[in-house]
Amino acid sequence: MTAAPDLPTVTEGATALSISGLTKRFGATLALDEASLAVRPGTVHALLGGNGSGKSTSIKVLAAVHQADAGQLTVGGREYDLRSFDSVDARAAGLRFVHQDLGLFDGLSIAENFALDAGFPLQAGTRIRWAHLHERVTSVLDSYELHVDPRTPINELRPADRTMVAIARALQDADTSADGESLILVLDEPTASLAQHESALLLARIRRLADQGQTVVLVSHRMSEVLSVADDFTIFRDGRTVATLVDASPTEDELVELMAGRAVDALRPVAASSAADELRLEVRGLVSGPLAGIDLQARRGEIVGVAGLVGSGRSSLLRTIFGDLSPRAGTMSINGRPHVPRDVAGAMRDGVALVPEDRGREAAFADLTIADNLSMTRLRTYWSWRGMNARAEQDVSRRLISDFRVKASGPAAPFTSMSGGNQQKVILARWLQRDPAVLLLDEPTQGVDVMSRVDIYRTVREAARRGTAVLVASSDASELLALCDRIVIIREGRVDEDLDAETLDPDDLTRKLLRATSVRQEDETA
Numbered sequence: 001m002t003a004a005p006d007l008p009t010v011t012e013g014a015t016a017l018s019i020s021g022l023t024k025r026f027g028a029t030l031a032l033d034e035a036s037l038a039v040r041p042g043t044v045h046a047l048l049g050g051n052g053s054g055k056s057t058s059i060k061v062l063a064a065v066h067q068a069d070a071g072q073l074t075v076g077g078r079e080y081d082l083r084s085f086d087s088v089d090a091r092a093a094g095l096r097f098v099h100q101d102l103g104l105f106d107g108l109s110i111a112e113n114f115a116l117d118a119g120f121p122l123q124a125g126t127r128i129r130w131a132h133l134h135e136r137v138t139s140v141l142d143s144y145e146l147h148v149d150p151r152t153p154i155n156e157l158r159p160a161d162r163t164m165v166a167i168a169r170a171l172q173d174a175d176t177s178a179d180g181e182s183l184i185l186v187l188d189e190p191t192a193s194l195a196q197h198e199s200a201l202l203l204a205r206i207r208r209l210a211d212q213g214q215t216v217v218l219v220s221h222r223m224s225e226v227l228s229v230a231d232d233f234t235i236f237r238d239g240r241t242v243a244t245l246v247d248a249s250p251t252e253d254e255l256v257e258l259m260a261g262r263a264v265d266a267l268r269p270v271a272a273s274s275a276a277d278e279l280r281l282e283v284r285g286l287v288s289g290p291l292a293g294i295d296l297q298a299r300r301g302e303i304v305g306v307a308g309l310v311g312s313g314r315s316s317l318l319r320t321i322f323g324d325l326s327p328r329a330g331t332m333s334i335n336g337r338p339h340v341p342r343d344v345a346g347a348m349r350d351g352v353a354l355v356p357e358d359r360g361r362e363a364a365f366a367d368l369t370i371a372d373n374l375s376m377t378r379l380r381t382y383w384s385w386r387g388m389n390a391r392a393e394q395d396v397s398r399r400l401i402s403d404f405r406v407k408a409s410g411p412a413a414p415f416t417s418m419s420g421g422n423q424q425k426v427i428l429a430r431w432l433q434r435d436p437a438v439l440l441l442d443e444p445t446q447g448v449d450v451m452s453r454v455d456i457y458r459t460v461r462e463a464a465r466r467g468t469a470v471l472v473a474s475s476d477a478s479e480l481l482a483l484c485d486r487i488v489i490i491r492e493g494r495v496d497e498d499l500d501a502e503t504l505d506p507d508d509l510t511r512k513l514l515r516a517t518s519v520r521q522e523d524e525t526a
């Protein structure tokens, strides 16, 4: 067990931003309860907390998406009442936000994306001065060491560059804003969908921003990354600030303990293989999307990781098995019988379940309750000649909410009233209760806090023990190693390596993944 760090450390000296008494209620839920935050200028300040602890709500108050019930903000010596703080105030205060979805238009160029935010420079009131725009954007990109042509379409950029373009766009008026004061950049999980080497590149650039005097508030669930880049840490629990660590070097266990409010010894995953000899899933010569002939097998009770760089076809593999993409060639079988799904319903009849990466958009019924979302795949269980057994549905939902540690006011609450991480847990719970023959998980713990991540690994392991074969696509090397028995690496559309997870560590896996990438990428990562 680790000793709890001293709580909380008082910040002295100058602050770029300070919040006090921040309170926000949603109906019966007290999302923020007199929370506080003090950020020193020129630092990376990590804002940490479990799912539902209030991080997004506080950011949404700063971005004027929500108005607080109480709270004061001081920025650059000016005080604001957070009950009436609006987006004009937020901009004037020098606050700039980059949300997880980045808000970039993929088909447009970098320069066009910049101009959509700041306006197109015009000549004679009508003609766009393209040369001027490109010159200005190039100079901003250069200042963030992004040496790319401003005419490049967003969808041709590597993932870390895309995030960096969103950051550069948010800071494009850094020289002219807020009376020359530096801006405060708020980043909400910027690395959530990035592979380890892309994250490393982005974090190095974020660190450089702070070293050049920018102030960065960073929300992330990836502890090792936060520890590598942050100077100061504020930890939220149940809407309150439970600790502020200034210029500190806490251990991961100390941070997790502060977030969880309990010791962390019991939180380590236990990964004992339950693989049997019997084949559950067999894929031969599969050609689909970028896949050019995949051969893959998963046995009963086996958890197989699918690794590969962005664009390698990990998601296409899962979607093809789930009947959502039609293969151009190849065969699939489940339990020795041909698996030729014409659509998703056909794949489900064969015993396949998929938890997709973009759960919010693809997997959730946002307008319905949590109970409805949980029971969506098992509705038949609750119907009889007497009609719908709502009590049984509520009871099962209550048990799942408790088993998966979902933080919600109850099964009847709207799905959208939960925090992002809790929504992820509900979708996972929905599919795991089906005992599928083959379970396909795409980035299963993206946005999920470190405490719940271990619960989810245990649940997946338990499903495997009951006989399910699991395929996990993940960009997080540590996750693949914690969860899987075997890891296949997809490269150039084929399974290039098939590795025993026990023999690897995250660095080995990342090195193997990067083997075939361009020299440019390796240079930048170094």
Ligand SMILES: Nc1ncnc2c1ncn2[C@@H]1O[C@H](COP(=O)(O)OP(=O)(O)OP(=O)(O)O)[C@@H](O)[C@H]1O
Pocket (backbone or CB within 6 Å): 026, 029, 030, 031, 049, 050, 051, 052, 053, 054, 055, 056, 057, 058, 407, 408, 416, 417, 418, 419, 420, 421, 422, 447, 449
């Ligand atoms: N629009 C809303 N309506 C009702 N309740 C809400 C709403 N938004 C947030 N909440 C509640 O407020 C609390 C804090 O949620 P918030 O989204 O701020 O958490 P978070 O720390 O960002 O979590 P995560 O890590 O999962 O993103 C949760 O209990 C959540 O259910």
